[in-house]
Structures are given as C-alpha cells and as structure tokens.
Amino acid sequence: MTEPTPTAKLAAQGILARARWHPLEFVFWIAAFSAIWLLPNKHLILTEIAWLALFALSLDLILGYAGILSLGHAAFFGVGSYAAALLAKHGIITEPVLALVAAGLIAAVVGFATSFLMLRGADLTRLMVSLGVALVLRELANKFSDLTGGADGLQGVTMEPILGRFRFDMFGHNGFAYCLIVLFVLFLAARRLMASPFGLALLSVKGNPLRARAIGINVDARLVTIYTIAAFYAGVAGGLLAQTTAFSSLDVFSFDRSADLLLVLIIGGTGYLYGGLIGAVIFKVMQDYLAVLTPQYWPFWIGLVLVVLVMVGRDRMLRWTEPVRTLANRLDWRAKGQGQAS
Amino acid sequence: MLTILFDGIAYGMLLFVLACGLSVTLGLMNLVNLAHGAFAMAGGYVLVILVNNLGVPFWVSIICAFFVSAAIGFVMEKAFYVHVYRKPHLDQVLFTIGLVFMSVAAADFAMGSSQVFARIPQALQGQIHVFGIGMGRYRLLIIAICGALALGLQYVLVYTRFGSRLRAAVDDQRVARGLGINVGNIFALTFAFGSGLAGLGGALGTEILGLDPTFPLKYMIYFLIVVTVGGTSSITGPFLASLLLGIADVAGKYYVPKLGAFVIYTIMIVVLIWRPQGLFARAANK
Amino acid sequence: MTVALETTNLVKQFGGLTATDNVSIQFEAGARHALIGPNGAGKTTLINLLTGMLKPTSGRIILNGVDITDASPQRRVRLGMVRTFQINQLFPDLTPLETVGLAISERRGDGADFWRVAGTKPGLNQEIADILDRFRLADVMNAKTSILPYGKQRLLEIAVAIACKPKVLLLDEPAAGVPDEERHEILSSIAALPKDVTVVLIEHDMDIVFAFSERISVLVNGGVFTEGPAAEVARDPRVKAVYLGESLDA
Numbered sequence: 046m047t048e049p050t051p052t053a054k055l056a057a058q059g060i061l062a063r064a065r066w067h068p069l070e071f072v073f074w075i076a077a078f079s080a081i082w083l084l085p086n087k088h089l090i091l092t093e094i095a096w097l098a099l100f101a102l103s104l105d106l107i108l109g110y111a112g113i114l115s116l117g118h119a120a121f122f123g124v125g126s127y128a129a130a131l132l133a134k135h136g137i138i139t140e141p142v143l144a145l146v147a148a149g150l151i152a153a154v155v156g157f158a159t160s161f162l163m164l165r166g167a168d169l170t171r172l173m174v175s176l177g178v179a180l181v182l183r184e185l186a187n188k189f190s191d192l193t194g195g196a197d198g199l200q201g202v203t204m205e206p207i208l209g210r211f212r213f214d215m216f217g218h219n220g221f222a223y224c225l226i227v228l229f230v231l232f233l234a235a236r237r238l239m240a241s242p243f244g245l246a247l248l249s250v251k252g253n254p255l256r257a258r259a260i261g262i263n264v265d266a267r268l269v270t271i272y273t274i275a276a277f278y279a280g281v282a283g284g285l286l287a288q289t290t291a292f293s294s295l296d297v298f299s300f301d302r303s304a305d306l307l308l309v310l311i312i313g314g315t316g317y318l319y320g321g322l323i324g325a326v327i328f329k330v331m332q333d334y335l336a337v338l339t340p341q342y343w344p345f346w347i348g349l350v351l352v353v354l355v356m357v358g359r360d361r362m363l364r365w366t367e368p369v370r371t372l373a374n375r376l377d378w379r380a381k382g383q384g385q386a387s
Numbered sequence: 388m389l390t391i392l393f394d395g396i397a398y399g400m401l402l403f404v405l406a407c408g409l410s411v412t413l414g415l416m417n418l419v420n421l422a423h424g425a426f427a428m429a430g431g432y433v434l435v436i437l438v439n440n441l442g443v444p445f446w447v448s449i450i451c452a453f454f455v456s457a458a459i460g461f462v463m464e465k466a467f468y469v470h471v472y473r474k475p476h477l478d479q480v481l482f483t484i485g486l487v488f489m490s491v492a493a494a495d496f497a498m499g500s501s502q503v504f505a506r507i508p509q510a511l512q513g514q515i516h517v518f519g520i521g522m523g524r525y526r527l528l529i530i531a532i533c534g535a536l537a538l539g540l541q542y543v544l545v546y547t548r549f550g551s552r553l554r555a556a557v558d559d560q561r562v563a564r565g566l567g568i569n570v571g572n573i574f575a576l577t578f579a580f581g582s583g584l585a586g587l588g589g590a591l592g593t594e595i596l597g598l599d600p601t602f603p604l605k606y607m608i609y610f611l612i613v614v615t616v617g618g619t620s621s622i623t624g625p626f627l628a629s630l631l632l633g634i635a636d637v638a639g640k641y642y643v644p645k646l647g648a649f650v651i652y653t654i655m656i657v658v659l660i661w662r663p664q665g666l667f668a669r670a671a672n673k
Numbered sequence: 674m675t676v677a678l679e680t681t682n683l684v685k686q687f688g689g690l691t692a693t694d695n696v697s698i699q700f701e702a703g704a705r706h707a708l709i710g711p712n713g714a715g716k717t718t719l720i721n722l723l724t725g726m727l728k729p730t731s732g733r734i735i736l737n738g739v740d741i742t743d744a745s746p747q748r749r750v751r752l753g754m755v756r757t758f759q760i761n762q763l764f765p766d767l768t769p770l771e772t773v774g775l776a777i778s779e780r781r782g783d784g785a786d787f788w789r790v791a792g793t794k795p796g797l798n799q800e801i802a803d804i805l806d807r808f809r810l811a812d813v814m815n816a817k818t819s820i821l822p823y824g825k826q827r828l829l830e831i832a833v834a835i836a837c838k839p840k841v842l843l844l845d846e847p848a849a850g851v852p853d854e855e856r857h858e859i860l861s862s863i864a865a866l867p868k869d870v871t872v873v874l875i876e877h878d879m880d881i882v883f884a885f886s887e888r889i890s891v892l893v894n895g896g897v898f899t900e901g902p903a904a905e906v907a908r909d910p911r912v913k914a915v916y917l918g919e920s921l922d923a
C-alpha cells in the first residue's frame with residue numbers, strides 16, 4: 046500500500062471530528078451519573094429530567110438533524126407510554142427493560158407509518174399533519190376507553206422489578222438510575238448515528254435537499270428512517286414515564302406537551318445532541334421554581350421565554366453554547382479521539 | 388336535518404370570519420401565526436366586559452370588539468410581528484406559540500378560568516320558523532353579518548386600490564417598494580384588519596363557541612384547517628373550507644358523537660397529503 | 674459512435690410559457706458538447722429535466738439506452754449522470770471535507786451506513802484528499818461551507834459533482850462569476866476529465882466554449898435553433914445575430 050499524502054492524513058483526522066469525544070462531554074456524563082449518589086432526595090425530579098431529555102433528544106434527531114418541523118411529537122411519546130403501561134397491566138411483557146424496547150418498537154411502527162405523511166409539503170403542511178396525527182391518536186385513546194381508561198387514564202398498573210431485581214421504589218432511586226442508563230445508551234447510539242455517513246447525509250438534506258438529491262442521496266428514504274428512529278426514541282421516553290409513574294393518561298398526547306418539548310430543545314439548542322439534555326435540566330428546574338410561585342400561570346412564563354428567545358434571536362441567546370459546540374466538534378484531541386472513534 | 392345544515396352554515400360562516408385574517412397573513416405574508424385565536428379571544432372578552440359589566444348595547448360592543456382587536460393587532464404587528472416575517476418558520480412557530488401561552492395565562496389571570504357568556508338582546512333570542520325549518524335568530528344574524536363580510540372582503544381584495552397594492556406588495560416586495568408602495572404599512576394594516584375580524588368573530592361567537600381562556604388553543608387547529616384546506620391563494624377557498632368544516636363538525640357531533648373530532652382530523656390529514664396546496668387552490672401556475 | 678444521452682420531443686411548460694419546446698437532442702458518449710443560447714433560452718430548464726429536478730410535460734429521456742423519464746433524481750445519479758448548478762447549491766453546515774466525503778460515500782453505496790463512523794472505510798480518505806487537492810480546497814477543508822469565499826464555494830460546487838465520478842456530466846455555467854485563478858482551476862479540471870466521460874457545458878463566454886467543445890447546440894426560446902460541429906456554428910451568422918440581438922437588449 047502506498048503512503049497516504051499529507052492531505053489524506055489531514056482528511057483522515059478532520060472527518061473524524063464529529064465522532065471525537067470532548068473532555069466536557071465526559072464531565073457532563075460523570076456529573077449526571079454522580080447525581081445517583083450525590084442527590085438522592087432529588088431523584089423524582091431527576092427522573093422526569095431524564096425522560097424529558099430523551100424525548101427532547103428524539104425531537105433533535107428530526108428537527109436539528111433533518112430539519113423536520115413537528116408539532117405532534119407527543120404522538121409517539123403517547124404511544125410508547127400507553128404501550129408500556131398496557132404491556133405491564135395485562136402481564137404481556139412484565140420485565141420493564143423488554144417492555145420498554147417493545148414500547149419503543151411499537152412507537153417506531155407508528156412513526157414509520159406516519160413518516161410518509163411527513164414527506165410531502167412545506168413546513169406548515171408538516172406541522173399540521175404532525176399535529177393532526179397526535180390529535181387523531183388522542184381521540185382514539187379516548188374512544189377506546191375500555192382499553193385505555195379514557196379520560197380517567199390507565200390506572201391499576203403495577204410494574205415488576207427491573208431485570209427481576211430492582212424494584213421501582215417510591216423515592217425514585219432505582220427509577221432514576223434506570224432512566225439515566227437508558228438515556229445514556231440511547232444517547233451513545235444517537236451520537237454514533239450522527240457521526241456516520243447517514244448522519245452527514247441527514248445534515249445535507251436539512252441544508253439543501255435539492256443538492257442532496259443531485260449527489261444521489263435518496264432523500265425520502267433518509268427522512269423515513271430518521272423519523273422512525275426518532276419515534277422509537279420518543280416511544281421509549283414515553284415508556285419510561287409510564288413505568289416510573291405506573292400510570293398513563295390522555296395528557297401524554299397533548300399539544301402542550303409537544304409545544305413544551307420544542308421549548309426544551311430550543312433552550313438547549315438544536316443540532317448537537319446535548320441541546321435536549323441541557324434544555325431538559327433548565328426547563329425542569331425553571332418549572333420547579335416558577336410553578337411553586339404561581340402554579341396556575343406557569344404557561345405564561347413558558348410563553349414569555351419563547352417570545353424573548355425569538356425576539357432576541359435564538360443564535361444570540363444560545364451563544365453560550367457555541368464554545369461548547371465548536372470545542373465538541375472541532376477540538377483536536379487526536380490521540381484519545383482516534384481510539385474512541387473507531 | 389335542515390336545521391343541522393343551517394347550524395353548520397352559521398358555524399362555518401363564523402369560522403370564516405375568524406380565520407380569514409389568518410389566511411391573509413399566512414398566504415400573503417408567509418407568516419405562520421398560531422396566535423391568531425388570541426385576537427379572537429380578545430374580541431370575545433371585550434364583548435363580555437362591555438355588555439355584561441358596563442351595560443353597553445350589544446351592537447356597539449360588537450363593533451368595539453372589532454376595533455380593540457384590530458388595535459391590538461396593529462400594535463403587535465409593529466412591535467413584534469415585523470421582526471419575524473423573515474425568520475424561519477421554526478421561529479415563527481416558537482414565537483406565536485409563546486404568545487398563545489401568554490394570552491391563555493393572562494386571560495386566566497384577568498378573567499378567571501371559567502366559561503363566560505355575553506348577554507344577548509331579547510330580540511336575537513329564540514327561533515323563527517321558515518318553511519318548517521327552525522332557525523335560531525342569532526345564527527341567522529351571524530350568517531347575515533359574516534356573509535356580508537365575505538362579499539365585502541372579496542370586493543376589497545379584488546377591486547380596490549388597497550387590494551391591488553396588497554397583492555403587489557406580496558407578489559414582489561422589492562418591486563412594490565420601488566413603485567412607492569409603503570409595504571410596511573400595508574402589512575400592518577392588513578394584519579390589524581385580520582385581527583379585527585378575528586375579534587369580531589370571537590365576539591359574535593361567544594354564544595356558539597363558548598369563551599374561556601383556552602380558546603386560542605382549542606380553536607387553533609380549526610383555524611389552521613380552514614386555511615390549509617382552503618388554500619391561501621384566494622378567499623373563496625377558505626370560505627368554502629369553513630362552510631365544509633362547519634357543516635361537517637355540526638353534523639358529525641349530531642350523528643356520530645362517539646367519533647368526536649376524529650373524522651375532522653383524519654379528513655384534514657388526507658386532504659393535506661392529497662392536495663398540499665389546499666383543496667380549493669388553483670393549480671400553481673408561476 | 675454510441676449515444677450516451679438523448680431526448681425525444683421534450684416539452685416543458687410553465688403555465689403559458691413553453692420553456693423547453695420540443696427538444697430532440699443527442700449527446701454522444703465521450704462528447705465535449707456545449708449548450709449555448711441567450712438568457713432565458715431554457716438551458717437550465719433542460720438540465721433540470723434531464724436530471725429529474727423537473728418533470729417534463731411530454732417527451733422522453735434516454736440514458737445509455739435506459740428510459741429514465743420517470744426515474745427519481747437519485748436513480749439518475751446512480752446511473753452515472755451528475756450535474757452542477759448555475760447558482761451554488763451546497764450544504765451550509767458541512768465542511769468541504771464532509772461534503773466531498775459524503776458524495777464519495779454515496780457513490781460507493783455506503784451512504785445509508787449508519788453504524789460505521791464516517792471516514793473509517795479504507796481508501797476513502799485518499800480519494801477525498803485527491804479531490805480536495807485538485808480543487809485547491811485542502812487548506813479550507815475543515816471550515817464550514819457557509820463561511821467560505823465565493824470562489825472556493827464555486828470550486829466545491831464542481832468538486833462535489835466530480836466526486837460522484839459521473840459518466841455524463843452536465844455543467845451549468847461552471848465558471849460564472851469566478852475570479853481568474855479559480856476559473857483556471859475549474860477549466861483545467863474539466864479538461865482533465867477522462868475521455869470517456871460525456872461532458873455537456875452551458876457557457877456564455879465564447880472563448881471557453883470554443884476552447885472546450887467539439888459540438889455546439891444553440892437553444893433559443895426553448896427550442897434547438899441550430900446544432901453542429903463547433904467550427905460550423907462559430908461561422909453561422911444567425912447565431913451571432915441571436916446573441917447580438919440579446920446583448921443589445923441587455
């Protein structure tokens with residue numbers, strides 16, 4: 046084999062940039078996992094943060110990487126949530142991890158089926174269709190109240206211990222560890238996905254679908270794939286909610302949930318995977334604080350944040366994430382990076 | 388049966404007046420305004436306050452509802468919306484959802500969370516029977532007002548100087564500016580007028596649609612259906628779509644109450660997939 | 674001589690405007706074929722039809738004996754027909770390195786690979802590097818495309834197409850608006866394409882057209898006005914008239 050040219054060596058390093066781990070990422074995950082031991086009395090809210098983060102990550106996959114604007118992402122969250130609750134209630138799959146995977150897969154099937162509806166039309170059409178799908182599913186869940194419990198929600202669900210060993214305790218200790226591990230595993234998968242040619246192709250479709258087609262990328266197939274994957278993620282997030290609360294209600298499909306989710310992701314920033322995670326932390330902390338002050342008027346503050354974000358400019362508001370992003374993407378951290386990436 | 392048709396038409400007409408402003412802002416200015424219902428809600432509350440609390444006559448209050456909403460629309464446009472016309476749709480969505488949430492919470496704070504009704508004059512209550520069809524007087528009034536508005540709008544857009552300026556401004560902003568048309572003012576006035584109509588619709592509709600702080604959220608999807616299904620290239624499209632939606636909704640609730648809104652959402656999805664430009668849009672010919 | 678690409682009675686109407694008017698044209702394998710005509714003649718529209726970005730109103734398109742009239746754009750690329758755009762169409766968030774790498778991955782059929790990290794396939798990096806070197810993009814390969822100067826972006830526009838290793842390459846005014854040094858780069862890389870690649874060039878600069886092409890087709894008002902060997906078309910007084918008429922207007 047001939048020796049690679051200098052440019053080829055540089056290219057070999059450069060192209061791995063997206064796959065390379067930055068020290069801050071380790072800090073982030075070490076901090077997250079140490080919360081298991083350091084913040085034992087906050088585990089209930091941390092659990093909510095963990096599944097919300099996963100849900101927001103799922104939206105990031107389609108919005109941040111493929112540019113699909115959705116106002117009905119709660120559809121898949123809801124499907125996953127009901128699936129997990131029903132599987133447990135009727136004793137079909139009692140082991141939570143397996144049930145969670147099943148819930149994700151069921152959501153993914155729904156995502157796959159509806160993805161074809163999202164291919165056509167402009168932003169507004171997609172927005173309406175996604176919203177419509179969530180509403181239709183909500184109506185269905187409402188109508189089949191024998192199965193879903195209708196407006197009262199699905200009650201009387203008991204969850205078996207995780208892997209047959211770890212009970213969902215009332216302080217949420219095991220629940221949090223469980224959610225965090227699921228989040229971490231799925232995050233790793235997403236990270237890998239986005240550093241692959243598939244991930245690059247998605248970014249190219251988002252940036253310029255016309256040119257993506259002109260270099261032979263099957264745009265529709267890529268969008269269907271990522272939409273399905275994102276539905277899986279959302280379904281798992283919904284499943285986590287159902288499992289940790291042993292409950293599911295129509296509220297999982299609500300428009301507010303989809304809208305809040307957009308805010309969560311936008312606060313943290315789109316297109317670098319950590320946005321949804323950071324956003325979930327900020328959102329829940331904010332909610333915790335403000336909801337105590339004025340529980341009834343909580344939507345007002347959400348609205349205000351959204352308006353201010355847009356008026357000031359998302360780019361400008363999120364400039365604080367820029368160093369993190371550039372570092373994460375570009376910092377030359379070769380020796381270890383090479384080993385990590387392959 | 389005919390009564391249902393009649394109620395459906397009244398409901399549809401009302402939807403049209405509520406949503407036509409949205410059709411204009413979306414179609415002409417390419418603005419995704421999810422907060423349109425907030426202006427309608429404002430109109431509704433203006434009516435309730437004026438009639439119930441201050442004892443202002445019904446007619447005067449309706450007209451006030453129009454002007455108050457229009458004024459709010461004008462101010463909002465000049466202060467905020469101008470900045471988002473050029474932003475990506477994602478920003479427009481975020482911004483207008485933000486407004487919806489704020490308006491819902493603000494209405495809750497100011498007016499309380501329960502549903503309110505305006506006192507309607509005696510003359511407008513009850514039914515008249517024509518050819519054996521029972522027609523609510525109030526609904527008849529709605530049909531009359533909204534029908535007249537629809538005709539008036541069509542006339543304004545197609546035949547007046549303002550209409551042609553608006554169309555010019557939209558077709559090509561740069562050229563329109565070159566021709567000395569004040570595009571900014573035209574947009575603001577159009578936006579204000581659309582908001583005013585929404586306010587008027589909201590005021591007229593308190594009786595039929597109900598009025599509570601979640602109004603902007605509850606009817607958002609209906610307005611969007613009217614606009615997307617009707618298409619935005621004319622106002623006849625949204626008009627027909629409103630009538631269809633109104634009749635379908637009333638009939639659906641009467642004949643198949645179990646299915647709820649399911650049918651409407653499904654039809655919307657099918658239409659959007661089948662004709663992304665809207666059911667009544669002319670084939671794009673650019 | 675075999676025909677690489679041909680159209681029969683191709684028509685495209687935009688409302689009342691006929692942008693492509695009954696065009697039947699043949700491009701021979703390995704041809705250096707120029708497509709000229711005044712602004713608005715329908716040259717870009719023809720390319721859009723050939724590559725599937727627009728659907729023709731009527732008529733057929735045949736690529737190497739295969740009827741591709743109804744084929745998707747990506748299928749046409751896989752069959753070896755690639756284009757560049759008159760106005761740059763690039764990926765703002767990707768770097769030149771990633772853009773070129775993506776094009777090569779797609780060509781090799783690895784594009785849907787969602788587990789392997791980009792750039793870990795053997796041989797890929799060398800191929801990317803060769804293209805970056807050839808188009809003088811090596812020094813900016815890790816910069817975001819959206820912040821590159823126009824000349825570099827134009828080079829990338831052409832480089833991406835060439836990375837697809839086309840059998841038929843359609844170039845829509847590749848050198849338009851490019852500073853002199855980069856223009857030279859672009860032209861020489863086009864000249865260096867393998868002989869068996871069919872190249873169709875749209876260009877307004879007659880010096881480039883005559884230096885490059887063996888055959889010229891002249892489009893006017895959507896239809897083929899005349900066609901022939903370069904030297905013959907150069908002498909045709911009617912062609913000059915068409916262009917002069919145009920330039921007097923301009």
Ligand SMILES: Nc1ncnc2c1ncn2[C@@H]1O[C@H](COP(=O)(O)OP(=O)(O)OP(=O)(O)O)[C@@H](O)[C@H]1O
Nearest residue numbers: 673687692710711712713714715716717718719759
């Ligand atoms: N998508 C479209 N919709 C409507 N009309 C179009 C469209 N694309 C092109 N046209 C019209 O078709 C005609 C041919 O345009 P085209 O871009 O093919 O010309 P061209 O020969 O490439 O010109 P130039 O040398 O300026 O690039 C023009 O009148 C143009 O306005």
Ligand SMILES: [Mg+2]
Nearest residue numbers: 716717718759
């Ligand atoms: Mg052209």
